[in-house]
Amino acid sequence: MSQAEAATAAVPAPVPRGPRPRTVPGVLALFRSELSITFRRLRTLALLAILAALPVLIGVVVKVETGGSGGGGGPAFIAQVTQNGLFLVFTSLAVTLPVFLPMAVGVVAGDAVAGEAASGTLRYLLVAPAGRTRLLAAKFCAALAFCAAATLTVALAALATGAALFPLGRVxxxxxxxxxxGEALLRALLIAGVVALSLAGLAALGLFVSTLTGSGIAAMATTVGLVITVQILDGIPQLHAVQPWLFPHYWLSFADLLRQPMYLDDVLRNLGLQGLYTAVFGAAAWARFTARDIAA
Incomplete structure (x- = not known):
């Protein structure tokens, strides 16, 4: 072998270049990071604290007004609370779902991207080899996790308050x-899951709004404003033709799970509608975010 051939043989073969495979641990690490950021914010903790306080307030008011008696009128849920504390879970979800839960989700989802842009951290997140699609997916998953956490916060606070103030037993x-x-408790868990999924369409809508602006306050205000506006439209009888397509229209259909047998028609319509909103506004958020020029 000549000297030139020996020198050539001593040089290692070049490693083929190309994009590194995106491993699952990297995706999970990004999601864990977004989850940590979301739930460490004081605003998020304050929202969860308010949601936890609402069932306590409802339970105390019902206890004081009825004196803990087993009778009393009022809406079906509230009338049943004095007879069984588990019904405080259903009552609290019915009270918080139209207003308080969607507002909390609207604040978190609306701030997901716009808040990062306003604080100047979004550009640095995009410098990392995470990719815009995976970053947006992680933020949406974190918003869904907040939907579940907010719903469970209401349900658990209501269950603890109901057990402390009212009798438990057959429902x-x-x-x-x-x-x-035990069967009623399983139904309560099922209802909490349905309520959490009912907020998925709103989370996707809030995330889309968040990609349209660089102001977190503007995104949060717009999302919450949309929630209020759509709720008003859903209550106008003249708009009955379009109301089944409004995302909050079937929110209270979870009451059908408290019947024997359970009626699933409206519940499935609700979940299907949320899936449609998630697909449409999730795709719109992706199209906007991947094409957006991040200057800050």
Missing amino acids: TLLSGESVPF
Whole structure:
């Protein structure tokens, strides 16, 4: 072998270049980071604290007004609270779902991208080899996690308050049948899951709004304003033709899960509508975010 050939053989073969495979641990690490950022914010903790206080307030008011008696009128949920504390879970979800839960989700989802842009950290996030698609997906998953956390906060606070203030035992459903406490507790868990999923369309809408502006306050205000506006439109009888397509229209359909047998038609319509909103506004958020010029 000549000297030139020996020198050539001593040089290692070049490593083929190309994009490194994106591993699952990297995706999970990005999601964990977004989850940590979301739940470490004082604003998020304050929202969860307010949501936890609402069932306590409702339970105390019902206890004081009824004196803990088993009778009393009022809406079906509230009338049942004095007979079984588990109904405070359903009452609290019914009270918070139209206003308080969507407003909290609107604040978190609306601030997801716009808040990063306003603070100047979004540009540095995009410098990392995460990719805009994965970053947006992580933020949406963090928003969904907040939907679940907010719903569970209301449900658990209501369950603890109901157990402390009212009797527990067999539960009389809205259709009149009586079921064991364990079965009713499983229904409560199912209802909490349906309520959390009912907020998915709003989370996607808020994320889309968040990609349109560089102001976190503007994005949060716009998302919350949209929630209020759509709720008003859903209450106008003249708009009955379009109301089934409004994302909050079937929110309270979870009451059908408190019947025997359970009625699933409106519940499935609600979940399908949320899936449609998630797909449409998720795609719109992706199209906007991937094409957006991040200057700050």
